[in-house]
Amino acid sequence: MTETDFIPSAYSKTLENGKVTWESPSNIALVKYWGKKENQIPANPSISFTLNNCKTITELSYRTKVSDTDFSFEVYLDGEKKDDFKPKIETFLKRIHVYLPFLKNYHFKIETTNTFPHSSGIASSASGMSALALCFMSTEKQLNPEMTTNYFNQKASFLARLGSGSACRSLEGDIIVWGQTDAISGSSDLYGTKYPYQVHENFKEYQDTILLVDKGEKQVSSTVGHNLMHAHPYAENRFKQAHENLEKLKPILESGDLNKFIALMESEALTLHAMMMTSMPYFILMKPNTLEIINKIWSFRESTGLHIGFTLDAGANVHVLYPKKEAKVILDFIKNELVAYCQNEQYICDQIGFGANQL
Ligand code: DP6
Numbered sequence: 001m002t003e004t005d006f007i008p009s010a011y012s013k014t015l016e017n018g019k020v021t022w023e024s025p026s027n028i029a030l031v032k033y034w035g036k037k038e039n040q041i042p043a044n045p046s047i048s049f050t051l052n053n054c055k056t057i058t059e060l061s062y063r064t065k066v067s068d069t070d071f072s073f074e075v076y077l078d079g080e081k082k083d084d085f086k087p088k089i090e091t092f093l094k095r096i097h098v099y100l101p102f103l104k105n106y107h108f109k110i111e112t113t114n115t116f117p118h119s120s121g122i123a124s125s126a127s128g129m130s131a132l133a134l135c136f137m138s139t140e141k142q143l144n145p146e147m148t149t150n151y152f153n154q155k156a157s158f159l160a161r162l163g164s165g166s167a168c169r170s171l172e173g174d175i176i177v178w179g180q181t182d183a184i185s186g187s188s189d190l191y192g193t194k195y196p197y198q199v200h201e202n203f204k205e206y207q208d209t210i211l212l213v214d215k216g217e218k219q220v221s222s223t224v225g226h227n228l229m230h231a232h233p234y235a236e237n238r239f240k241q242a243h244e245n246l247e248k249l250k251p252i253l254e255s256g257d258l259n260k261f262i263a264l265m266e267s268e269a270l271t272l273h274a275m276m277m278t279s280m281p282y283f284i285l286m287k288p289n290t291l292e293i294i295n296k297i298w299s300f301r302e303s304t305g306l307h308i309g310f311t312l313d314a315g316a317n318v319h320v321l322y323p324k325k326e327a328k329v330i331l332d333f334i335k336n337e338l339v340a341y342c343q344n345e346q347y348i349c350d351q352i353g354f355g356a357n358q359l
Helices: 083-096 101-105 124-143 149-163 165-169 222-227 235-255 258-277 288-304 324-341
Strands: 017-031 046-064 072-077 106-114 175-178 192-194 207-211 309-312 318-322 347-351
Touching: 017 124, 017 165, 017 235, 017 258, 017 309, 046 124, 046 165, 046 207, 046 235, 072 083, 083 124, 083 149, 101 106, 101 124, 106 124, 124 149, 124 165, 149 165, 165 175, 207 324, 235 258, 258 309, 288 309, 288 318, 288 324, 318 324, 324 347
Parallel strands: 072 106
Antiparallel strands: 017 046, 046 106, 046 175, 046 347, 175 192, 207 318, 207 347, 309 318
């Protein structure tokens, strides 16, 4: 597939107005996407667990309009008009217009809500952009009902990527790869694909408890962080390492070797933050409590032999990952020892999930 395969030919149907609704989850990367080329093409491949409970629900209402020279839309979050979301969505619409030529023919009302607390520091761009991309694709499917499911899914992921890179990994589950790599057959820079190899029982219902260490605005956005990889002294090695880590992950996922899984995942998280600390300008997104939590996890793991591990996104929050069969003891530990380091003791219990649903 190439970009041009997503430019549609003339539609077979016309539509006056209508409404579509999708819910789409967030995801947590094991091998991280950090650094991109033109048009949201990733500098390296990544792989993620799709989450189950942290979701965005988006309802898109559309009606035809007379003039087709501009985009016309309004955005609501939890029933409140959100004009400050408009520039980001306008940029998204401009990027995807060539692939969805009907966008200027309608006025859109976008009503969105998240299942996780707003500004919790949890990336809502992955769930939000994937839900919106799916709503647009459902609209296009009404204009072109012959569209196959495979094309629908690929194009929805492709469009979500143009909104936010990691969003292209949220549409399906339970393990998704994005970025071309020889390690994974079928992988693409253009959209996410399902991890195609065998996965051990140990990873079924894998748990992710998200510790909300800092809910404030990040000092440095992901977009700025990605761009700093362009002149980064370690970029080339880092990109190479991501390919190698995907190759190393295959036997780990197949055999269910949790110790090796944790080592790879934690090394990826710390490498991501090391890239931030060695950018120019440099920055630190971890907070003192992020490190307190990491050290507590390490000593608990050392003393119990349980398979608790962590990963980090571009922020201070800690994702604590562990297998379902050890969930009871580990969740008790989290509640007794780690939650105290969270802002207002807030945390979210999630687990690996299977992607978006039309409502
Ligand atoms: C650290 O997908 O938020 O979470 O493409 O600029 O929207 P944009 O960036 P974004 O970056 C996510 C980076 C990450 C790692 C990951 O999810 O792979």
